[in-house]
Amino acid sequence: xxxxxxxRLENLQEATGExxxxxxxxxxxxxxxRMAGGTTAVRTGHVAELLKLAEEQGVSRPKKSLKS
Numbered sequence: 001x002x003x004x005x006x007x008r009l010e011n012l013q014e015a016t017g018e019x020x021x022x023x024x025x026x027x028x029x030x031x032x033x034r035m036a037g038g039t040t041a042v043r044t045g046h047v048a049e050l051l052k053l054a055e056e057q058g059v060s061r062p063k064k065s066l067k068s
Contacts, residue, residue: 001009009021018024037045 009024012028013019013021013024016024016027018027033039033042033045035046037043037048
């Protein structure tokens with residue numbers, strides 16, 4: 001394993017509060033799927049929902065994607 005990957009896993013363990021790398025990866029994957037969405041289980045992620053709500057309330061407007 002590269003030093004960079006080892007550091008990322010250590011940071012992930014610290015951020016999740018998990019002692020085992022596998023558990024930290026499980027927590028991170030679960031969080032990512034909920035936030036990003038785009039899967040069968042979670043079609044719309046929390047990030048998209050928050051941006052939509054912010055735009056509806058006039059709080060913020062998301063910048064247009066550079067990829068468009």
